[in-house]
Amino acid sequence: MIASVSTAATALPWHKRLPWLRELWYAPMLAVAMGLGMLRTLVLAHVLDMGEFAAFSAAMLVSSTFCMVGALGMSAVLQRDWPRFALEGRNRRAVVGAIQCNLILVVTATLGAVLALTGAADQWMNRCLLTASLCHGAVQQAFMVATTASRSEGRARRYALQQLVKALFVFAAGVLAARATGSALVVVVIELLLALILSMALLRETLSRAALSWRGGGRVAFRRVNSLRWRSMLTLMMAGLVAFASLNVDRWVASFLLNKEAFAHYSFIATLLAIAQATQALINASVFPFLARRVVRAGRASAFKACLRITLLLLFVGLLAVPMFEVALKYCIQHWYPLFGDTLELVQLLLVVALLRVANMWPSFLIAAGHETHLLVVNVLAIAAGAAAWALFGMSPGSEPISIRSVGLLAASL
Numbered sequence: 235m236i237a238s239v240s241t242a243a244t245a246l247p248w249h250k251r252l253p254w255l256r257e258l259w260y261a262p263m264l265a266v267a268m269g270l271g272m273l274r275t276l277v278l279a280h281v282l283d284m285g286e287f288a289a290f291s292a293a294m295l296v297s298s299t300f301c302m303v304g305a306l307g308m309s310a311v312l313q314r315d316w317p318r319f320a321l322e323g324r325n326r327r328a329v330v331g332a333i334q335c336n337l338i339l340v341v342t343a344t345l346g347a348v349l350a351l352t353g354a355a356d357q358w359m360n361r362c363l364l365t366a367s368l369c370h371g372a373v374q375q376a377f378m379v380a381t382t383a384s385r386s387e388g389r390a391r392r393y394a395l396q397q398l399v400k401a402l403f404v405f406a407a408g409v410l411a412a413r414a415t416g417s418a419l420v421v422v423v424i425e426l427l428l429a430l431i432l433s434m435a436l437l438r439e440t441l442s443r444a445a446l447s448w449r450g451g452g453r454v455a456f457r458r459v460n461s462l463r464w465r466s467m468l469t470l471m472m473a474g475l476v477a478f479a480s481l482n483v484d485r486w487v488a489s490f491l492l493n494k495e496a497f498a499h500y501s502f503i504a505t506l507l508a509i510a511q512a513t514q515a516l517i518n519a520s521v522f523p524f525l526a527r528r529v530v531r532a533g534r535a536s537a538f539k540a541c542l543r544i545t546l547l548l549l550f551v552g553l554l555a556v557p558m559f560e561v562a563l564k565y566c567i568q569h570w571y572p573l574f575g576d577t578l579e580l581v582q583l584l585l586v587v588a589l590l591r592v593a594n595m596w597p598s599f600l601i602a603a604g605h606e607t608h609l610l611v612v613n614v615l616a617i618a619a620g621a622a623a624w625a626l627f628g629m630s631p632g633s634e635p636i637s638i639r640s641v642g643l644l645a646a647s648l
Contacts, residue, residue, distance in 0.1 A: 260394035264516045267394070267401040271512055274405045275505045278421070279498075279571065281412040288494045290418035291501035292359060293367040295485050297422075300371030301378075302478045304342045307471030308335040309379055311463065314470075314601055316386035317526040326454075328383070329444040332437065333455040334462065335379050343372035358490075363419050370426040377429050380436035383443075385519045388527075393519055396436065403428050469606045476613040477597055480620070481511060484645035491636045500638040503577035503584060506563075507645060510588035517548070518598055525595075525602040534603045541599040548593035556585050580642045587646050620648035 279287050312331045319328040350364040359367075377400065384393040404425050411417075411424045441451055484507075488500045521544060528537040563581050567574055600609040621644075628643035629636070 260390035260520070263391070263394035263398045264519075267397040268509065268512050268516060270398075270401040270405045272505060272509050274408055275502075275508070276571075277409050278412055279502055279574075281409065282416060282418060282421075284495055284498050284573075286416060286418045288498040288501065289360075289363060290421060291498065292489050293363055293370065293418060293422050295482065295489060296359070296364065296367035297371035297374060298482065299478065300343070300346065300368050301375045302474050303471060304339050304346075304368075304372050304375050305335050305379070305471075306338050306342065307467030307469070307474070308338050308462070309375055309382075310470035310474055310601065311467050312379065313382055313386070313522065314526060316382050317523045318530055320387045321527065321530060325444045326446060328386070329440055329446055330451060330454050330458060332379050332382065332440065333451050334459065336376055336437070337452075337455060339372045339376055343369055360419070363422065366419060366422045366426065370422050370429075373426050373429040373433060376433040377436070380433045380440065381519075383440045386523050386526075388523060390520050396432075397516070400429065400432050403432070466606065469610065470601065473597075473601075473606050473610040473613065476610060476617065480613055480617050480648045481507070481591065483617070483621075483648060484641050487636075487644060488638070488641045492638065492641070496638055499574055499577055500641055502571070502574050503580050503638070503642075504645075506581075506584045506588050507591065510591040514592045514594065517592070518595065521595055522598040522602060525599055529602050537599060537602060541595050545593050545595050548595070549589070552589040552593060556589055560585055577638065579639060583642050583646055617648060620644075623647045 278290060282290060308331070312328070312335055315331070316328045319325065346368040347365045350368060351361055353361060355364055381393055381396050384390075384396065407424045407428055408421050411420045414420075438448075441448065444451075446454075485501070485504060488497050488504075492500060521541075525537045525541060528540055560582055563585075564578055567578055567581070597609055597613075600606070600612075624644045624647040628640055628647055
């Protein structure tokens with residue numbers, strides 16, 4: 235009898251762990267999706283001429299910036315609250331929030347497009363490309379909103395599959411469009427249309443699971459507009475925007491102060507930082523809901539300890555990987571991208587910056603714990619200190635034109 239109890243005791247945990255073990259497949263799928271994003275940029279650097287690649291890089295900068303602010307913080311509130319709604323069985327409330335988020339995106343994207351078409355930024359970017367870039371950012375945010383359900387409900391493998399499917403379609407269509415037309419504008423338009431179709435398909439499925447129709451869900455979303463927590467939304471938006479600035483101000487500085495060729499070169503090597511941000515976002519897709527659930531179930535202290543362990547683990551693994559990545563990247567640039575040879579001096583520096591970005595899970599903890607204001611203050615102080623350090627030690631001396639190395643030092647200081 236003791237033997238049978240022992241056997242059952244050892245068998246039961248494995249039975250319970252099997253679904254969790256199956257979910258581990260999300261990691262390689264997300265890695266492939268991330269790899270396709272990196273490969274897409276590298277292929278476009280080959281296919282497009284230097285001017286069009288610079289235009290594409292600027293378009294992606296506008297897109298990612300609008301993606302942060304277009305929903306006015308509603309997406310961050312939704313990401314924070316959906317895990318709690320899922321635990322409480324309030325799925326309809328979460329879906330209505332997703333519809334409201336998309337409605338806000340439509341309004342802000344429309345206003346941005348009108349301003350772009352009036353020629354507000356003609357000296358910096360073509361009107362059509364700027365409009366397409368804003369719409370591209372809006373649909374990227376819409377796609378992230380559409381995948382919030384799978385992330386918040388702990389279905390990491392499903393979320394990874396959604397990201398992988400999107401990455402495959404975007405990679406194939408974007409590269410084909412670039413080869414056929416050589417136009418950055420066409421590539422951006424193709425990508426935004428694909429993301430829009432996938433977003434609508436995922437949202438429709440989420441509505442169906444919540445037993446809501448488009449009309450019914452939209453009607454409820456309009457009725458509950460007055461219940462939106464604008465203070466929390468705008469605080470989270472400002473916190474996200476400031477955090478985004480600390481990660482991307484170097485690219486904005488490069489786009490304004492470098493010539494077109496130098497900007498293309500910095501955009502090429504800054505792909506490392508974009509990949510780091512994507513990696514952090516993909517890891518955070520599982521970490522944030524986990525921390526949010528931990529706050530609800532065990533309190534903030536337990537979530538803090540979990541966040542600390544995750545951060546230290548990522549730093550340890552990254553420190554082991556950085557030397558290998560450095561050797562591989564320098565070899566690839568020297569042999570496959572000789573035109574970008576001047577970026578070799580930035581590889582080691584930006585790899586260290588990339589590691590720090592990937593391992594930074596503290597913003598997720600602060601948001602999950604409800605400390606949005608603290609996060610905003612910390613990020614503002616970090617930007618001020620980093621910018622001051624760069625102004626003192628990193629800027630090109632005297633009247634010398636700013637270089638890509640100087641911009642890289644700005645990224646490091648921030």
